[in-house]
Structure formats: structure tokens, C-alpha cells
Amino acid sequence: MKTISKENYLKIIFSREEETGKPITTTYLADKLNVSKAAITDMARRLAAEELIAYERYHGIRTLPKGKKLAVEVIRKHRLWELFLLEVLNMNWSEVHDEAELLEHTTSDKLMNRIDKFLGHPKFDPHGDPIPNRNGKFPKTAKRMSLLESAEGKKYKIVRVNDASKDVIDFLSKIGIELGSEITVKKILPKNEGALIKNGRRLHSISGNIAAALFIAPAEKGRKR
Ligand SMILES: [Zn+2]
Numbered sequence: 318m319k320t321i322s323k324e325n326y327l328k329i330i331f332s333r334e335e336e337t338g339k340p341i342t343t344t345y346l347a348d349k350l351n352v353s354k355a356a357i358t359d360m361a362r363r364l365a366a367e368e369l370i371a372y373e374r375y376h377g378i379r380t381l382p383k384g385k386k387l388a389v390e391v392i393r394k395h396r397l398w399e400l401f402l403l404e405v406l407n408m409n410w411s412e413v414h415d416e417a418e419l420l421e422h423t424t425s426d427k428l429m430n431r432i433d434k435f436l437g438h439p440k441f442d443p444h445g446d447p448i449p450n451r452n453g454k455f456p457k458t459a460k461r462m463s464l465l466e467s468a469e470g471k472k473y474k475i476v477r478v479n480d481a482s483k484d485v486i487d488f489l490s491k492i493g494i495e496l497g498s499e500i501t502v503k504k505i506l507p508k509n510e511g512a513l514i515k516n517g518r519r520l521h522s523i524s525g526n527i528a529a530a531l532f533i534a535p536a537e538k539g540r541k542r
Contacts, residue, residue, distance in 0.1 A: 324391045324422055326350065326360055327369060331380050331388035340377030389453045394421040394429050396442035399480070401432050403443045410443055410495070411486035426451075444486075445477030445496050445532070464512060464531040467502045474499050477532035485530045492521050499536050 329349050330341050343357045350357070361372040369384030380388060398417040402408040408416070430451055433439075440456040442448055447455045461476050475498045478486060489495070494516055504513040509525040523531075 322350075322360070323364065324387065326364065327380065327384050327388040328391050328395075330370065330378055331385060331392070334380060340379045342377050346378070386453060389449050390426070391421050393449045393451075393453075394424050396446055396448040397429060397432055397436065397439070398424070399442045399444070400436055400439055400448075404436065410490060411483045413443060414480040415483070442480075443496070444480035445475075446480065459534050461532045461534055464502070464514075464528045464533055465505065465509060465525075467505065467512075467533060469502055469504055472499060472501050472536040473533035474536045475531060476534045479530035479532075482526075482530060485527055488527060489531075492516065493519070494521075500533075 326346070329346060333341050333345065343354050343361065347354045347357045361370065361378055364370045364384065365372040367383075368381055369387065371379045371381055395417045398420045399413040402413040402416055403410065433451065438450070439448055447458050449455045459476065464473075467473060475494060475496055478489065478496065480486070494500070498516060501515040502512060503515055503520065505528075506512060506525070509529065511522065511524045512528045513520065513522050515521075
């Protein structure tokens with residue numbers, strides 16, 4: 318078993334678990350990793366034997382403490398690398414995720430701790446995702462919601478952008494939206510078809526895909542990330 322797939326497998330289970338609070342189905346994983354359900358089940362049995370996850374047929378997959386720890390370590394490396402590439406190497410906002418996907422599997426803890434120190438122990442990555450500290454603890458984040466759950470006519474601040482799609486981030490850069498941008502939600506179209514948002518004086522129509530990648534917090538409260 319390649320380390321990369323094992324780590325990505327754990328990362329996906331952990332993240333989904335955090336999101337939903339429920340065990341993960343093999344169907345979800347097969348879809349995410351783009352492999353067959355049989356391959357997922359096979360991997361699940363192996364990781365269960367290593368006590369990284371608990372897997373019971375019909376009950377799905379949960380991470381065990383050892384697996385959680387490993388997932389958080391990989392997530393920490395990913396997010397620190399993204400920030401390093403952006404801040405130190407001046408790479409583009411939309412480019413850093415793909416590079417971090419590779420680097421996260423090959424970096425020693427020692428190097429990562431050096432980079433963390435060099436960056437001043439940052440709490441958030443360039444997409445607004447929290448960076449766990451060296452003990453695996455995540456910083457507190459202000460309450461966030463999807464743009465699709467927002468109320469029309471209200472003002473919000475962009476606090477997180479899903480980092481997985483380069484196209485989404487390129488599009489946002491093009492229309493001048495970045496983390497911290499304040500927007501007014503003018504209209505949310507039904508059936509996740511998109512939204513109409515105002516950024517400064519400009520009105521933008523965004524697709525459902527873009528809207529789903531944007532996470533916001535009320536602008537009034539003005540809580541800093
Ligand atoms: Zn990323």
C-alpha cells in the first residue's frame with residue numbers, strides 16, 4: 318500500500334467525519350478517491366488491521382485515535398505548505414493546493430515545525446482553513462456557513478474558500494474576491510443554481526458550483542479570522 322493513498326484515505330475520512338459527525342460510507346470514499354468500492358473495502362480492512370480506523374460492514378468507517386492523529390498531521394503539513402508557497406515563494410492562490418497535496422506526504426515533522434516557526438505559527442491557511450498546531454490542536458474558528466445558506470440582502474465576509482478547485486479560485490481572483498472580501502448577497506437562486514452577489518460596486522452572477530465553494534460569516538460582527 319502506498320503511503321500517499323493511505324494518508325489521503327485517512328484525510329478524507331477525518332474531514333468528512335468532522336463535517337458530518339457520522340461514520341463514512343464506502344460509497345462516499347469510492348466517489349472521492351475515484352476508485353472501486355471493492356478497492357475501498359480492501360483498504361478499509363488493512364487500515365482496520367493497523368488500528369487506524371474502525372470498519373464494520375453496514376456501519377461504515379470511523380477513524381480511531383491513531384488514524385485521527387495521522388490525518389491531522391497530514392492536514393497540518395498541507396496547510397502550512399500552502400501558506401509557505403504563497404507567502405514565501407509568491408505562488409498564486411490557485412496553485413498552492415496541488416503542490417501541497419504532493420509535499421504533505423514527504424515532509425518530516427522536523428522540517429514542518431521549522432516552517433511553522435518561520436511563518437510565525439499561523440492559524441489559517443490561504444483558503445481560510447484552520448491549521449492545527451504541533452500537538453494536533455485546531456485553533457478556534459468563528460462560525461461559518463455556506464453562501465448557499467445566506468440571507469438575501471445581508472452583508473457577509475468571505476472566511477473560507479474550498480481549496481480543491483483551481484478553476485473556482487481563478488474565477489474568484491478574476492472578479493476580485495479573496496479571503497476577507499465583504500460581499501452583499503443580492504439573490505440566491507433556487508435549486509443551487511447560483512447566486513447574485515455584490516462586491517464593492519460590482520454585481521456578479523456566480524454559478525452554483527462557485528457558491529458552494531464559498532463560506533461566509535456575518536460582516537457586522539467583524540470578528541477577525
Ligand atoms: Zn489545500
